[in-house]
Amino acid sequence: MIRFLAISLFFILTSCSLQTTEGLRQTELLLDEISNPYFENQSIDYVYKAKIEVYNNNLGGILIIKKTSPKNHRIVMTTEFGGKLLDLEFDGNSFTKNFVIEELDRKFILNVLKANFELLLIDKAVVVDAYESDIHRVFKTQNDKRFNFYFIKKSSKKLEKIVNTSKTKEKVEINFSSSDGEIAEGISIVYSNIKLKIDLEKFKEDAN
Amino acid sequence: MTPSEISLFKEKVISESKSTKTIKSDFVQYKHLDFLANDVKTSGKMVFKAPNQVKWEYTNPYKYSVVFKEDQLLINDGGTKSKVDIGNSKLFKKLNELIVNSVKGNMFSDSDFEVSFLKSPKYNKAVFLPKDKKIAEYIASFELLFNKNDAQVFEVKMIEPSKDFTQIIFSKRVLNSAIDDSVFSN
Numbered sequence: 001m002i003r004f005l006a007i008s009l010f011f012i013l014t015s016c017s018l019q020t021t022e023g024l025r026q027t028e029l030l031l032d033e034i035s036n037p038y039f040e041n042q043s044i045d046y047v048y049k050a051k052i053e054v055y056n057n058n059l060g061g062i063l064i065i066k067k068t069s070p071k072n073h074r075i076v077m078t079t080e081f082g083g084k085l086l087d088l089e090f091d092g093n094s095f096t097k098n099f100v101i102e103e104l105d106r107k108f109i110l111n112v113l114k115a116n117f118e119l120l121l122i123d124k125a126v127v128v129d130a131y132e133s134d135i136h137r138v139f140k141t142q143n144d145k146r147f148n149f150y151f152i153k154k155s156s157k158k159l160e161k162i163v164n165t166s167k168t169k170e171k172v173e174i175n176f177s178s179s180d181g182e183i184a185e186g187i188s189i190v191y192s193n194i195k196l197k198i199d200l201e202k203f204k205e206d207a208n
Numbered sequence: 209m210t211p212s213e214i215s216l217f218k219e220k221v222i223s224e225s226k227s228t229k230t231i232k233s234d235f236v237q238y239k240h241l242d243f244l245a246n247d248v249k250t251s252g253k254m255v256f257k258a259p260n261q262v263k264w265e266y267t268n269p270y271k272y273s274v275v276f277k278e279d280q281l282l283i284n285d286g287g288t289k290s291k292v293d294i295g296n297s298k299l300f301k302k303l304n305e306l307i308v309n310s311v312k313g314n315m316f317s318d319s320d321f322e323v324s325f326l327k328s329p330k331y332n333k334a335v336f337l338p339k340d341k342k343i344a345e346y347i348a349s350f351e352l353l354f355n356k357n358d359a360q361v362f363e364v365k366m367i368e369p370s371k372d373f374t375q376i377i378f379s380k381r382v383l384n385s386a387i388d389d390s391v392f393s394n
Contacts, residue, residue: 043245045244045245045246045248047248049269049270049272049286051285051286051288057290058283058285058288058290060272060283060285060288062239062248062250064241064244064248066243066244068243074243076241078239078248080250080266080272080274081237081264081374082237082239082248082366082374083346083366083374084346084368084370084372087370098370099370101346201270203248203269203270204269
């Protein structure tokens with residue numbers, strides 16, 4: 001009986017814990033703030049080809065992001081033909097809607113997109129916990145009821161991954177591939193709770 | 209343009225358009241957004257075959273092609289293929305019709321637009337203003353620039369209500385070469 005209880009308790013405890021921190025060792029904080037360098041340079045036009053897979057439907061477009069002031073980002077998505085799909089402004093806390101086509105102008109869709117862009121664009125966040133593995137240093141931050149885990153590769157010091165979670169479950173994972181640690185050439189965003197996957201590939205410099 | 213210049217110009221465009229059975233052309237597209245340092249540039253090839261088959265193929269900086277076929281768009285996004293049914297969306301249909309017809313230049317009979325004509329030493333320009341309020345939410349005006357000599361469209365500009373615009377410039381245009389129907393699959 002005691003053995004059964006112990007096994008049950010083990011399963012309950014492990015099913016409540018995050019996979020993200022499994023195998024990681026807790027460390028001292030080391031940093032007060034963690035930063036995401038990939039959209040913080042005001043002199044760069046960040047232009048990406050976007051491929052979106054949502055509930056087995058494929059959509060495409062161009063995602064354009066620009067840091068327009070120390071606090072503000074402008075986010076525009078267009079079709080390949082150039083027609084605007086959405087045009088939002090993010091001030092670090094909230095979004096202003098400049099334009100959204102009728103088909104996307106639904107509360108659920110916009111909330112998913114806004115949460116997604118917020119995760120991508122927040123460039124500084126206060127660290128509440130820190131972990132490490134042999135490969136990564138991991139910094140945990142809190143955003144309301146959600147947590148973000150920033151994975152920095154020890155050898156290159158590049159931000160490789162952000163995992164967004166609730167207390168018990170992974171919600172979104174963003175993977176960055178970057179050769180210089182300042183510009184992400186490739187970004188992959190995968191949702192766990194909805195069938196949504198976004199792949200972003202940066203336009204090559206010589207094309208612009 | 210004077211009324212007689214306008215009717216002469218329209219006649220020329222319509223007769224050119226009628227004798228044009230196929231078009232092959234390179235194009236460069238610029239997306240201008242006022243907050244960007246540089247316009248977003250993409251480029252590729254366009255193929256048209258009368259009466260209404262069109263393929264737009266972006267090759268730089270990514271591979272993406274669209275075939276307009278009846279009420280469907282056949283899309284190949286870097287190997288990922290999909291179909292979009294546009295039969296139900298009047299607005300989308302209209303926007304696609306604009307893209308198809310702007311290749312030929314023959315949009316003067318379109319009752320959804322108010323058309324005005326301008327001339328310069330180098331080109332003639334037709335400006336289309338949407339009458340439909342729904343279309344006007346997306347497009348403030350649509351401009352076609354025509355060569356003076358052969359009345360072919362060499363530039364398309366779609367201006368949004370925000371003043372941001374998309375500009376497509378055609379080059380290396382080849383008229384009436386043989387184009388197989390199999391080109392218009394995706």
